[in-house]
Amino acid sequence: MKNSDKIPEGNPFKVPENYFEEMNSRIISSTVENQDGNKKQGFYVMLRPFLAIAASVAVLAILSYTGIKLFSPRNESLSLSGIPVEEYSETILNEIDLLTLEENAVMTGMPGLGPIIDKKDIIDYLLLENIDINEIQEQL
Amino acid sequence: MNKGFRLVVERYSTRLYWHIRRLVILHEDADDALQNTFVSAWRNISNFRSESSLYTWLYAIATNEALTQINKRTRNSAVSIDDLGSWFANSTEGSTWFDGDEAQIKLQNAIIQLPEKQRIVFNLKYYDDMTYEDMSKVLKTSVGALKASYHHAVKKIEKLLSGI
Numbered sequence: 034m035k036n037s038d039k040i041p042e043g044n045p046f047k048v049p050e051n052y053f054e055e056m057n058s059r060i061i062s063s064t065v066e067n068q069d070g071n072k073k074q075g076f077y078v079m080l081r082p083f084l085a086i087a088a089s090v091a092v093l094a095i096l097s098y099t100g101i102k103l104f105s106p107r108n109e110s111l112s113l114s115g116i117p118v119e120e121y122s123e124t125i126l127n128e129i130d131l132l133t134l135e136e137n138a139v140m141t142g143m144p145g146l147g148p149i150i151d152k153k154d155i156i157d158y159l160l161l162e163n164i165d166i167n168e169i170q171e172q173l
Numbered sequence: 174m175n176k177g178f179r180l181v182v183e184r185y186s187t188r189l190y191w192h193i194r195r196l197v198i199l200h201e202d203a204d205d206a207l208q209n210t211f212v213s214a215w216r217n218i219s220n221f222r223s224e225s226s227l228y229t230w231l232y233a234i235a236t237n238e239a240l241t242q243i244n245k246r247t248r249n250s251a252v253s254i255d256d257l258g259s260w261f262a263n264s265t266e267g268s269t270w271f272d273g274d275e276a277q278i279k280l281q282n283a284i285i286q287l288p289e290k291q292r293i294v295f296n297l298k299y300y301d302d303m304t305y306e307d308m309s310k311v312l313k314t315s316v317g318a319l320k321a322s323y324h325h326a327v328k329k330i331e332k333l334l335s336g337i
Contacts, residue, residue: 045277
């Protein structure tokens with residue numbers, strides 16, 4: 034609207050060469066394209082509390098497990114929990130010396146092996162059964 | 174939305190640049206103000222509902238950013254309103270980005286001495302040929318007041334130009 038002949042027309046201002054093309058690129062990069070970076074950052078920022086909670090739980094679990102392992106009394110039965118009964122029995126039987134076990138059983142008078150009988154009582158018993166004394170002497 | 178905003182930038186950036194440039198005079202200031210205009214528009218783009226208001230909305234943001242830039246410049250360089258004429262002469266004289274003849278220098282010198290509101294109204298009407306209705310939406314001022322403001326601005330400029 035040029036309603037005054039006394040006012041000159043025209044644009045005295047200049048801009049650098051290719052300014053408007055570069056300016057549009059700068060504006061786009063600082064607005065539209067910058068939004069993608071903000072979105073990614075926002076995603077991680079949003080996840081950060083949950084990651085912190087997960088990390089805390091993990092550390093707590095590790096500390097608890099370590100504490101239990103270090104300070105609880107050793108319990109052998111715990112170590113057998115994963116071993117089958119047959120395998121365990123076989124292992125134990127292999128380690129036992131049966132002859133030694135029988136000798137110990139005789140010496141300690143274990144009920145499964147019967148009462149301890151004196152040699153003199155055996156001779157008296159055999160004489161009552163009318164067995165010859167000479168034969169008894171040979172056998173004993 | 175991203176593609177739409179790209180189109181908005183391509184469509185309005187040049188017009189908004191010249192609007193800002195006529196207010197702030199210096200290319201560097203206009204560049205900063207234009208960048209801030211679109212960043213502000215991008216952050217508030219969700220407020221838009223109709224294409225018809227986009228044009229005036231962008232001009233309103235650009236005008237505010239230009240005034241902010243002017244205030245920043247005058248605060249930093251301690252230039253008073255009374256010294257704007259000489260500041261303009263110093264800023265444009267020898268400037269790479271000003272290529273006006275003597276008449277243009279006088280015109281810009283006269284425009285910059287107008288009160289802020291009159292200067293904006295004059296630029297929007299004289300250079301951008303904006304309707305008073307749209308200008309009313311940009312400046313939140315009644316059409317009647319804008320017409321009066323433009324009339325006073327033209328008279329002042331003619332007086333300043335004829336007095337030289």
